[in-house]
Amino acid sequence: MDTFINISSSVFLLTGSFLCISGGVGILRFPDFYTRMHAVGVTETLATAMILIGLMLHNPDFFVDIKLMIILIMSLFISPTASHALASAAMRNDFSQKNNEKPDSEQVKPWNP
Amino acid sequence: MESLIDIVLLAFLVGIAFAIVWMKDLLAVIMLLGIYGLLSASFFVAMDAVDVAFTEASVGAGISTLLMLVTIAMTGRSEHPVRHKPFLALAVVIITGSLLIYGTLDMPYFGSAQAPVHQHVAPRYINDSIEEVGVPNIVTSVLASYRAFDTFGEVVVIFTAGMGVLALLSVVRRPKNTTGDKARDIAKIDLINDSMHEQHLVLRIVTKMLIPFIFLYAFYVQFHGDYGPGGGFQAGVIFASAIFLYAMLFGMSTARRVINQSFIQLLAAIGVLLYGSVGVVSLLNGKNFFDYSALSVDPIAGQHLGILLIELGVGCTVASVMVIIFFSFADRKDNGQNLESNGIENNLKENNKK
Amino acid sequence: MLIAATLAILIVMVMAITRGIMGPTLYDRILAVNMFGTKTVLLISLLGFVMGRPEFLDIAIVYALINFISVIGVLRYSDSSIFKHSNQQKK
Known part of the structure; x- marks a missing residue:
């Protein structure tokens, strides 16, 4: 039983790490903001859940498991919400594909009174 | 392993600090300061200073970011172009910094049992x-x-x-x-x-x-x-x-x-x-x-x-x-x-x- | 396994910082900060287990909350009219 739990915990942790790294590659390599956001937003929730479940299986202490469960539930709420808010703010501010590649130093005028 | 984590986190801190100095867009600077706060808090966790990490997480990464954002929303988003020559200020900073580093040479090594703080x-x-x-x-x-x-x-x-x-x-x-x-x-x-x-x-x-x-x-x-x-x-x-x-x-x-x-x-x-x-x-x-x-x-x-x-x-x-x-x-x-x-x-x- | 996962998180943190510094736009930076915050939560949880003191999880909970609040704050104030005004002045 113990070996089964250990192996499943390792599998969860490794899957989570793989998803994390794929999200990281996505944020570095994808061409524009919306695709980057898609890479991060999709992998982030699942990777967090995987790693936290792996830690839960790794640990027999009940109180620590409750805390991990709280973190898991909160990140399940928070990270999709943050992604949604970010995407809709970008949409609302007419942040379309065409002005995407402009660096923001050009988008903003230096403040001179 | 733990020293590896310490080294990586400190290297992150140095990199972020240089990026903050280099950037002109103040909103981006504030976001990097948020990352700086998160990093120094994880560094404190790695050093076993849990209460300090707690404070840094809530104050450094949370509240101060928000307060600076409100300030930036009032003052405008980009830095003033600098017109004066920076050499005097640079000289003062370099001299003070090297004096401080010289001062640390007399300090006991990190974690040494003979340090006055442990005595x-x-x-x-x-x-x-x-x-x-x-x-x-x-x-x-x-x-x-x-x-x-x-x-x-x-x-x-x-x-x-x-x-x-x-x-x-x-x-x-x-x-x-x-x-x-x-x-x-x-x-x-x-x-x-x-x-x-x-x-x-x-x-x-x-x-x-x-x-x-x-x-x-x-x-x-x-x-x-x-x-x-x-x-x-x-x-x-x-x-x-x-x-x-x-x-x-x-x-x-x-x-x-x-x-x-x-x-x-x-x-x-x-x-x-x-x-x-x-x-x-x-x-x-x-x-x-x-x-x-x-x-x-x-x-x-x-x-x-x-x-x-x-x-x-x-x-x-x-x-x-x-x-x-x-x-x-x-x-x-x-x-x-x-x-x-x-x-x-x-x-x-x-x-x-x- | 814990150590492998920690190393993976550290690598992803490097990637997020790179994107945060490179930009090129404001929203990329917000995205990078958000991602970095989530990874910090994971790093703190993992560090607690690696160092054998899982009581550190309190800090991870604070991180998750603070990260959410600061992302909302950045979005709220990047929407504010003064920033848009400075954009319009440029055009």
Whole structure:
């Protein structure tokens, strides 16, 4: 039983790490903001859940498991919400594909009174 | 393994610091400062300084980012172009820095057992604090009992900062003598400024679910400080950040209706008074100032009661001062926006004159 | 396994910082900060287990909350009219 739990915990942790790294590659390599956001937003929730479940299986202490469960539930709420808010703010501010590649130093005028 | 993590985190810190110096866009700088706060907190965790990490997480990464954002929203987003020559300043910085590094050469090595800090009072704190104070978390017993006078000073400093912000930034409420259409227009502008919640249904619902949890968690941090990381400072900051979240999503006018400004100011003063009066009571009972064993017949119970009361005072003061500072800044910003939308041409004219 | 996961998180943190410094736009930076915050939560949880003191999880909870609040704050104030005004002045 113990070996089964250990192996499943390792599998969860490794899957989570793989998803994390794929999200990281996505944020570095994808061409524009919306695709980057898609890479991060999709992998982030699942990777967090995987790693936290792996830690839960790794640990027999009940109180620590409750805390991990709280973190898991909160990140399940928070990270999709943050992604949604970010995407809709970008949409609302007419942040379309065409002005995407402009660096923001050009988008903003230096403040001179 | 742990030294590897330390090295990687410190390298991150250096990289972020250079990027902050190099960047001109202040909003990006603030975001990098948020990352800096998160990084230094994880660094503190790796160094086993859990209480410091807690404070850094809630203050450095959370509250200060928000306050700087409000400031930036008032002042504008990019740095002034620098016109003077930087060589004098650079020389001063380099000389001071090298003197400081020269000074560290005399310091004992990190973690050395011969260091004065480990010789002087630390052994007593580590060995005797369980018997003398009876609190499992040594940091709390040092902060709240052995060094209660220092902590009192910190609380007074925070209180003074809040009063200073209030004195400098508190705005006269907008004149209400405008009638009819004008008043309705102004109310409409208020509504537009505050209307982020109408655009964000998802955010509104999730935030409504989260805010009670944040309050509950702040109370947990407040009262669990004797046993684990946490205490009044962190709890106050977490409590205040929940109120910030509410004010940001539902608008300043709604938040003002929920939170009474004069009550908050009263609460800040009550926190300091509660802290100070615990000291005075122990003085009147014939012990030293802030010697909590005078509070009860059993010295340990007295210590527990004293620590509970002063942490409560710290929490009240920190939370209400943070709320005061945020509200003053955000009010100032909203007024500035109204001025701008009402008299934008005047502003432009003035700018042209300059 | 814990150590492998920690190393993976550190690598992802490097990637997020790179994107945060490179930009090129404001929203990329917000995205990078958000991602960095989530990874910090995971790093703190993992560090607690690696160092054998899982009581550190309190800090991870604070991180998750603070991260959410600061992302909302950045979005709220990057929407504010002054920033848009400075954009319009440029055009």
